[in-house]
Amino acid sequence: MASAVPRAAKRLRLTNTPGYVCTDCRRAFAASTQPRLQQQPPPQPPPSQHVGQTAKTTHFGFETVAEELKASKVRTVFSSVASSYDTMNDLMSLGIHRLWKDHFVRSLNPGIRPTPPPPRPPPPPPQSQRILDIAGGTGDIAFRLLDHATTTNRDPHTSVLISDINPQMLAEGRKRCLSTPYHATNRVSFLEANAEDLSAIESSSIDLYTVAFGIRNFTHKATALREAYRVLKPGGVFACLEFTPNLANPVLNALYKRWSFGAIPLIGQLVAGDRESYQYLVESIEKFPSQREFAAMVRETGFLVPGDAEGGGWEDLSMGIAAVHKGVKPV
Numbered sequence: 001m002a003s004a005v006p007r008a009a010k011r012l013r014l015t016n017t018p019g020y021v022c023t024d025c026r027r028a029f030a031a032s033t034q035p036r037l038q039q040q041p042p043p044q045p046p047p048s049q050h051v052g053q054t055a056k057t058t059h060f061g062f063e064t065v066a067e068e069l070k071a072s073k074v075r076t077v078f079s080s081v082a083s084s085y086d087t088m089n090d091l092m093s094l095g096i097h098r099l100w101k102d103h104f105v106r107s108l109n110p111g112i113r114p115t116p117p118p119p120r121p122p123p124p125p126p127q128s129q130r131i132l133d134i135a136g137g138t139g140d141i142a143f144r145l146l147d148h149a150t151t152t153n154r155d156p157h158t159s160v161l162i163s164d165i166n167p168q169m170l171a172e173g174r175k176r177c178l179s180t181p182y183h184a185t186n187r188v189s190f191l192e193a194n195a196e197d198l199s200a201i202e203s204s205s206i207d208l209y210t211v212a213f214g215i216r217n218f219t220h221k222a223t224a225l226r227e228a229y230r231v232l233k234p235g236g237v238f239a240c241l242e243f244t245p246n247l248a249n250p251v252l253n254a255l256y257k258r259w260s261f262g263a264i265p266l267i268g269q270l271v272a273g274d275r276e277s278y279q280y281l282v283e284s285i286e287k288f289p290s291q292r293e294f295a296a297m298v299r300e301t302g303f304l305v306p307g308d309a310e311g312g313g314w315e316d317l318s319m320g321i322a323a324v325h326k327g328v329k330p331v
């Protein structure tokens, strides 16, 4: 296990190229629901609404809500989309999310290739990684990580803990697990938890922390990053795959915004009967920090990130629609 640490660090290769459908709340937000249905791209965030005089507020898509309400609203969104989540991912991204995820996993190269046993002394104990997939949802990343470890690195021991705030998403993941070779092994486990409070996980116990398309939903991203830092072993790797708010090319950016704001809520309505949740999902992308800002947050948490304070430390995918961020906890 110990030798996994420098190996994980070594593998860090970064490039510097360049609502909700809440049955409880629906009525309370009826005023904002109607204009959302008619919204045309490119989007303009509405002016902030004040939620009480003293309450701390945050964004929920383009709405401003009290901080303590955001997690439950996000939970409601994903409860609503859980059963159609995997199908919708294929439709909304035209299948491209699979390429991004495969690339993300390949770049992390999970698992430890066994060293051939020396001729006489007893063989070394099997090495493996303990991976934590945060906001793991239906396990789309987790099963890829295990497949890679098993087939590419011939490592039958590496395990993934899939953690998510939403029990319905985890239930979909459990269902999916039944049809994988990892079912009834100790290589997959599930934990319902808020990424901002991973107190169920021991400090310095994780080799690789992954979060894909999840962190933009967190209320306090810096708190989640601190928890990532705490649970990782020294030398452990933080890896995040997330959408970016803007593409560098303004023409492509305008086309992309037209697609995401025009088509995605519509597909959500037609396929999943849920426009509001998918409207939130595209709005939440707009609110996520730029690659530069997020890389700075990762660095400020204490992770070692290639590049310098002026930039670097991420890899753009598909002209910057999504980006991979990585950081290493110092040894």
Ligand SMILES: C[S@@+](CC[C@H](N)C(=O)[O-])C[C@H]1O[C@@H](n2cnc3c(N)ncnc32)[C@H](O)[C@@H]1O
Binding pocket: 071, 074, 075, 078, 134, 135, 136, 137, 138, 139, 140, 141, 163, 164, 165, 166, 169, 193, 194, 195, 196, 211, 212, 213, 214, 215, 217, 218, 219
């Ligand atoms: C878009 S899905 C991504 C699922 C999976 N990682 C993938 O790439 O397919 C986002 C996930 O983040 C989870 N999530 C949102 N807020 C969270 C939080 N504060 N803590 C943990 N999980 C959270 C949601 O429940 C949902 O399952």
